[in-house]
Amino acid sequence: MNRSQPSAVPFDVRLMNITATVLFMGCLALLVAALGWWLMRTPAFNIGRIVVEGELQHNNAVTLRANVAPVLKGNFFTVNLKSAKETFEQVPWVREAQVRREYPNGLRVILKEHTAEAFWGPETGSGLVDNAGEVFEANLGELDREGLPRLQGPEGSAPRMLKMYRQMVPALKPLDVSVDGLVLNARGSWQMTLDNGAALELGGGTHEDVMQRVQRFVRTLPQITSQYRRTAEALESADLRYEEGYALRLKGVTTGSSPAAAAARARR
Known part of the structure; x- marks a missing residue:
């Protein structure tokens, strides 16, 4: 028994169906896009x-x-x-x-x-360093802390300087003095100013090198000041860059006929 085969859909009819579907989908996409555009811009x-x-x-x-x-x-x-x-x-x-x-x-x-931990740069500026070592600008009149130290160094050195400052604070505690300023120059040498105005040359090298010199200074300074019946408050300046010791100057201490304060030497 012969079965009749379904006739194939003519090509032109299939083409019309495809075209109609494409046009419908295109119109639908445009409608959705227009609706989305309207929704995103409606008040x-x-x-x-x-x-x-x-x-x-x-x-x-x-x-x-x-x-x-x-x-x-x-x-x-x-x-x-x-x-x-x-x-x-x-x-x-x-x-x-x-x-x-x-x-x-x-x-x-x-x-x-930001939580300010130090001033940054020259005294005429408004830079600050936060507790993460990031430099930022702010109105200094809005500071809620007093007695912040001032750090000055090359660009990008704030984190390193903040680390050094944090190491200095406990190291100087036996002398009952605090850090007022810390400077790192372009040659990598450190200078420190204490809250009593004393200026200290710390020299260069690694953090460990600098801290060893400071710790030696803190350990032996009371022995020197006691000889002149003075305390650390009498310290005017010190140079810690010597390999075997340091040189210091005390307020009110003179030698011979020199009108200037004495330069005392301490050895390890």
């Missing part, structure tokens, strides 16, 4: 709420929103989070910002502020 999705979080000591959440919101471009869907993050991080005292969207029209911002 309903404008940034209307910015929640600021974090331990803020030098910034006010209300002021931050007022100053940053007008700078942000786009709405909930189109705002560039990376640009928003950079905008917040340009605010004085802000060290790091995390920005994320919160539906339907909000942003949540988590801020971390």
